[in-house]
Amino acid sequence: MALRRHTAEDSTAQGLNRCRGVFLDRDGTIIEEKGYLNDPEAIELIPGVAQAIRLFNYLGLKVLVVSNQSGVARGYFTDATVEEVNGKLEALLAHEGARLDGIYYCPHHPADNCVCRKPEPGMLLQGADELNIDLPHSYLVGDKGADIGAAHRVGGKGILVLTGYGTEELGGCQGDPPDFVARDLLEAAYWVLIQEGAERRHEMAIKKELLEILACPKCKGDIILAKKGDGLICKTCKVIYPIKDDIPVMLIDEALPYKEKD
Ligand SMILES: [Mg+2]
Numbered sequence: 001m002a003l004r005r006h007t008a009e010d011s012t013a014q015g016l017n018r019c020r021g022v023f024l025d026r027d028g029t030i031i032e033e034k035g036y037l038n039d040p041e042a043i044e045l046i047p048g049v050a051q052a053i054r055l056f057n058y059l060g061l062k063v064l065v066v067s068n069q070s071g072v073a074r075g076y077f078t079d080a081t082v083e084e085v086n087g088k089l090e091a092l093l094a095h096e097g098a099r100l101d102g103i104y105y106c107p108h109h110p111a112d113n114c115v116c117r118k119p120e121p122g123m124l125l126q127g128a129d130e131l132n133i134d135l136p137h138s139y140l141v142g143d144k145g146a147d148i149g150a151a152h153r154v155g156g157k158g159i160l161v162l163t164g165y166g167t168e169e170l171g172g173c174q175g176d177p178p179d180f181v182a183r184d185l186l187e188a189a190y191w192v193l194i195q196e197g198a199e200r201r202h203e204m205a206i207k208k209e210l211l212e213i214l215a216c217p218k219c220k221g222d223i224i225l226a227k228k229g230d231g232l233i234c235k236t237c238k239v240i241y242p243i244k245d246d247i248p249v250m251l252i253d254e255a256l257p258y259k260e261k262d
C-alpha cells in the first residue's frame, strides 16, 4: 500500500451517518510554499489557517490533509521526514485549537502514474472510506489546478486559494474552473460556511461559540456583532460583513464600509 496515513485521534465513523469533509492541500494552502519542504522547523503557517480549521471543526466537517509529496520518489527526503513535518504541523495547529482528522500524502513521482497523486482522487477515496465521508458534499481547498481536478473527480467542490502557486495556477484552470477563488484558506472557510449555512440554516444562528471563532478575513483580527445584529464589524479594517438569512457573509468583496458613530 503506497498511501501513508496519520490521524490525530481515533475518528470512529458514526454508523451509516456519513459526514462531510474538507480536504486541504498542505503546501501553499496551510503552510507557506517552500519547495520540497524537508525541515519541520521551517514550517510557517499561513495567517488565518488555524481560525479556518477551527471553523471547519465547529461545523462538524472532517478535516483531512491530502498532499502530493513527490520529493520522496525524487530522493529529496524520506517518508520519515514527511511524517515529521506533518507531525509538527499537526502540533502547531493543535496549539491553536485546530484539529486535523487525518493526514494523507502521495510519495510517488508524476511518472509513476499512481492512483493517489492529485488530480487522481486516491487520497480522497481512501480518506472517505476510512472516515465515512460523503464525497459529493465535501470540499477540497488547494493552490493548484490538480487540487480542483481531484475535487471534481469525486463530485465535490474545489476551491482555489491565491496563496502558494494559486495566482499562477488561476489562468491554467480555465478548462476545469474552481467553484470559488478565495484569497486564502480563511476566506475559503467562509465560503464553505455560506454553502453549509444555506443547507443547515437552523443550526447556523450566530452563537457565542461561532462569534469567538470568526475573524476578519482581511486582517485576521477580532470582529464584533453589530448592535442591530445584521452584520459583523472589523474596527481595524473599518468594514462590516453582512449577515444574510442568519448566515455571516465574511467574504472580502462583500464587506461594506463601516463608520464608527461616537
Ligand atoms: Mg499546494
Ligand SMILES: [Zn+2]
Binding pocket: 002, 106, 107, 108, 114, 115, 116, 117
Ligand atoms: Zn501516489
Ligand SMILES: [Zn+2]
Binding pocket: 216, 217, 218, 219, 220, 221, 234, 235, 236, 237, 238
Ligand atoms: Zn479586519
